Amino acid sequence: MHTLETLWHDPRVAVKLRTTLTSPFGRKVRIAAEVLGLSSRLAIRPADTLDPADDLRHQNPLGKMPCLVIGDEAFYDSGVILEMLDALAGGDRLLPSAAAPLERARALTQARLADGLTEAALLMVYEYRFRTPEQVSGRWLEHQRGKITRSLAVFEAAPPAADKPNLISIGLACGLGYLDWRQPVEWRGDHPALVRWLAAFSNAVPAFSATESKPR
Known part of the structure; x- marks a missing residue:
């Protein structure tokens, strides 16, 4: 069974962040990834939230950014993504752990x-x-x-x-x-x-x- 860590560290698994460079919530993820030393794994793929043909709407039915796509699975919104990044960095970096x-x-x-x-x-x-x-x-x-x-x-x-x-x-x-x-x-x-x-x-x-x- 795959875990978040195994998927993240598997070079065969694509990791894409759907966001524009102007999105404040996408910016949150980009900053967090940088401070946690995880940004090199993220491939930024822009999205157009107003374009019905943009596959962002299939990845996130709400059609909102940011959306983190790991392999074929999508995760949203920014709060969820930051918690995932925190876990990948060992936890207790961006927010207190569940132990507190x-x-x-x-x-x-x-x-x-x-x-x-x-x-x-x-x-x-x-x-x-x-x-x-x-x-x-x-x-x-x-x-x-x-x-x-x-x-x-x-x-x-x-x-x-x-x-x-x-x-x-x-x-x-x-x-x-x-x-x-x-x-x-x-x-x-x-x-x-x-x-x-x-x-x-x-x-x-x-x-x-x-x-x-x-x-x-």
Whole structure:
């Protein structure tokens, strides 16, 4: 019976990461793979989530990125993939092990908060991208903005360790990076602690700058 480790280390088994270089959730996986020393095994294969002919929809019925394909089996979403990478690196690197259930649950909760911030930002961007100006809902935008504002307040009060790349800090950095890039809200003026935190994280984790999407 194959295990994750045997499949990962078998050179005959292709390992592909379906993501664009601009996806904040794909960026999470790319950073994690780099800090864990696993990036050389990943072959990046871009996907077009709007193309009905793209086989991403067969690999992930939701048609979302990132999607990790090992051989003929697909795994999603970014949180699942990061847990797999953590296990491949020996565990307890990106999040506490199951032997510490309370600490693990706390870490997963904070990681979900960081992901939720990013998801809300994406929904604000998509509101403008997929609707005409007449269709854009100010109420919907304010609803998503509230999620971002409340999440930022939590992390402003207690940011994670900047020098420890884990499920929380990687997700938060990618969320803040997406806010900087797409600018659905302006966050820096009201969150000086997070501004300092992101600069410190960027200095401590070179993979963050290496995976940055430039404005266009």
